[in-house]
Amino acid sequence: MNIIFLGAPGAGKGTQAENISEKLNIPNISTGVILREAINEKTSMGLKAKDYMDKGALVPDAIVISIIKSRLTKPDCENGFILDGFPRTVPQAEYLEESGVVIDLIVDIHVPDDKIIERMSGRRVCPMCGATYHIIYKPSHRGNICGRCESRLIIRDDDKPEVVLSRLETYHKQTEPLKDFYGKRNVLKTVIGQEEVEDTSRLTYEVIQNFNK
Numbered sequence: 616m617n618i619i620f621l622g623a624p625g626a627g628k629g630t631q632a633e634n635i636s637e638k639l640n641i642p643n644i645s646t647g648v649i650l651r652e653a654i655n656e657k658t659s660m661g662l663k664a665k666d667y668m669d670k671g672a673l674v675p676d677a678i679v680i681s682i683i684k685s686r687l688t689k690p691d692c693e694n695g696f697i698l699d700g701f702p703r704t705v706p707q708a709e710y711l712e713e714s715g716v717v718i719d720l721i722v723d724i725h726v727p728d729d730k731i732i733e734r735m736s737g738r739r740v741c742p743m744c745g746a747t748y749h750i751i752y753k754p755s756h757r758g759n760i761c762g763r764c765e766s767r768l769i770i771r772d773d774d775k776p777e778v779v780l781s782r783l784e785t786y787h788k789q790t791e792p793l794k795d796f797y798g799k800r801n802v803l804k805t806v807i808g809q810e811e812v813e814d815t816s817r818l819t820y821e822v823i824q825n826f827n828k
């Protein structure tokens with residue numbers, strides 16, 4: 616099954632994608648994670664992407680499309696995959712269609728902007744394994760240490776309040792039109808993001824199971 620997670624920054628795409636990836640045993644491909652790895656490794660792609668990401672803007676389509684193009688050829692994608700954060704513009708979605716990548720389901724996680732701002736301020740991430748936590752809603756059982764790989768958790772550079780506002784603006788302008796794009800293709804399902812991570816996980820899984828029936 617090929618699934619896309621759509622939603623505003625901080626809506627919980629990564630959290631749910633991780634969970635579904637484990638349940639269905641298919642890879643979770645996050646363009647945000649791949650770009651942050653490239654920044655940490657100081658590759659030329661990472662250096663180009665950093666300026667955009669620091670401002671809360673989207674990285675140019677050509678860069679993210681080339682990431683996805685090579686990632687989807689890996690053998691672990693043969694039985695399905697999850698795309699978390701791709702596509703994020705209509706041209707990116709058109710690229711998938713034109714290259715014959717069939718998408719079975721788009722899960723749009725809806726969370727209002729004011730809730731998003733609250734969530735981002737409490738997010739902590741592991742710079743080593745990419746695990747995501749929240750100081751209130753999904754704390755690491757080891758405090759400021761990653762429960763999975765024992766690295767010290769950090770605050771993402773783009774979670775600064777002014778960058779969060781800019782990312783939300785970018786989302787509404789450039790990514791939200793994808794709801795219309797996929798709505799017309801009858802593959803879009805909306806999950807209303809809940810207060811508790813587990814409640815959103817249950818609703819997300821229900822949507823996926825119903826699709827499989």
Ligand code: AP5
Pocket residue numbers: 622623624625626627628629630631645646647648650667668671672673674675676679699700701702703704707734735737738739747748749750752753773782808809810811812813815
């Ligand atoms: P990316 O890393 O994809 O960031 P994003 O889309 O802005 O999404 P986030 O990772 O911030 O949030 P999320 O929805 O995954 O939420 P999470 O699960 O962490 O992209 C970063 C940047 O890379 C972009 O700004 C752009 O510049 C660039 N980029 C990436 N892809 C691109 C593309 N295709 N084209 C162009 N540029 C691209 O949850 C957030 C917090 O809330 C966490 O702390 C979590 O624990 C908590 N939480 C989650 N669910 C709940 C819940 N139900 N209740 C309470 N708390 C919850």
